[in-house]
Amino acid sequence: MDKRTYVVTGAGSGIGAATADHLASTGARVIRSDVHDADLTAQEGREQLLSQVTAASGGRIDGLVAVAGIGAPSALTVRLNFFGTIATLEGLRPLLAASDRPRAVAVSSLSAIVAADEDLVRACLTMDEEAAAAAVTSLVESGRGHIVYPSTKLALNRWLRRAALRPEWAGAGIPLNAVAPGVVDTAAARRTFLDDPVTRERVAAAMPQPLGFPGPVAPIASLLAWTVSADNAFMTGQILYADGGAEATLLAATGG
Template structure:
């Protein structure tokens, strides 16, 4: 049995994942702003540092896996763009960077980061915001987001999930992650019936927008079934899964991007890719 950390463990998909892991006999260190094994506010640097230290103390410097499920949705409000980027992006990246040695100390550790199908279904997410987040400049990202006025929160949500997905993809294949035996992947859910979605559905305007969004198979996803996906991605069966973003969204991503993906590697970029691979293998 292993030791796993799950952020966002007090509700929704994080709670369902923690419950599945505990039912399977694993030790789970839950992290949440609500009552959990580690209570921490991931929207602040101090809160993230407290979460890092408490988890490292609780696990004794060894983690068999991590599930980064804590996140904020695109609810309106002037301060929401800041909170969304802090929790959804920095609340993933800073924690994983600090926990990397503990993950490397385990045998074939697995990490699952919660992304979202908003990464490919929200139009016109500004690349400037993505680049700012990947550069670690949250203030610059938020300044750009506020130019979108009432749509700032939606853009912040999509941008935070897109940036964290790209972070996962770029880091997963490096010496510090794949080379250290850590499998780093992301799960991109669609509309899952969680307390957050139930709250949105209680508002007529939001409910109308949600019900009009294309979901080819119809309905909403189940948090417990998403937890089953996470447990699979943490298992030995996922040893060969690396740098993937797995969409579990009822077909919405395919609806919007049927002809956009997969794409072959551009011929002119092959030399750079090969140089990177040779450097990784050395």
Template sequence: MGVYAVTGTASGMGAATAARLAAAGHTVIGVDLKDAPIIADIGTAGGRAHAAREILAASGGALDGAAAIAGVGPSLKSSADLVSINYFGQVALLDALRPALAEGGAGRAVVIGSNSASTVPLVDTSLVDLCLAGDEAGARERADEGQAAMPPEILDYAPSIGAYASAKLALAHWARRTAVTPEWARQGVTLNVIAPGAVLTPLMTGSTGGAADQDPDEFPTPMPLGRFGQADDIAFWVEQFLKPEAGFATGAVLYVDGGTDAAMRPDAQPTAWVL
């Protein structure tokens, strides 16, 4: 049996993932703001360092896998805080855990992205670039500027939606760039992204005014399967990427969104390599 670190275990996809791994007999080291073995705020440098120290201590410095699931939604009032949590918190924690994942030569890492990265037309490429450059102060400032420029009707509904989509796009790009570096790939550590769509978790219902009561066919984006996702729909794929048998998959972005991205951008993937 393996040892897995999972963030966001207090609810939603993190709780569902922890439950699946525990049911399979694995040891789960959970991290969240509350109701978890390790209490930490990955939106701050101190919280990230504390989480990493506690995970490494609990695991003895060797991990079979890590799932970075903790995050906040576009209803968060501070776009700057959202970027710190959803991008910098995820990246810093996975970077800190990489040596423990490499210890056994076959570590698995998964991070939760979002189909908002490709289906929300509010991505700020300058914010994406600041994230990828590791400039947290600059990214926070840019996120606040972008939020201030949003129309009032968007601010009332989802004040941080632009920063949310931008941070999730940056996270996907970071993972693809990072997964193929020698420090990860040649150490046997895989890194993949799952991009959920409309999944009924506290994060989503808090961001959409109670999506559980909505008709999927009246949702703002298409729902080809005619239903919203459940937390376990995502946890299933997190578990698959964490398995030892998943060793030849790295740098992938898997959409688990009921077909939303495919319906909106049917020809966007794959794209041809043009010389």
């Protein structure tokens, strides 16, 4: 049985809850966090998460699964999806470094390859949170709010691929990766667009999934769990598309 200690953010529902349950089923100890425990859109909540995890873990964790995220056309989306995720990864990295087999993974999205705003991505990668929030406001006011979510995930991808190679990550023996799901059947997805036939059809056309639309949650949870398991000893800096074949379909359509 796996006696590792894991932290899962966004564990109250959807992919986060499924991943936490999957890890717990292996016999691991799982520290679950959701917005009710720590609001990662704000500095106070980010500090609260670090304090709570440090106390609950005793100062050492073996794996971190950063799932927490939202898709609203709002500045809160960039504050959570990018800045909250980075604060979680960097803040808990010292606790990972105390493990003999540390691993970390973040949740990205297939949508990052479909559309994005480079100004918003640039503001994220310069770590200017207020400029990023202002860029989101401009996008929403110009009727382009739908591009906020994928932009935050593209920024996360770019940050992660660079960070994973740094001395404090790869140099410290901590694999850092991301899993990019396609559209999966979660309560949030149903509430946001799956229950609306028109929006559902539009999203399915933009992100075609040959293995089924929407996809199941369980395989995403299983993949996330593997990336933070002791078995993943030699993969880092990767964006793993678990999307029912959507990325391959979109690349084929453009000759990629």
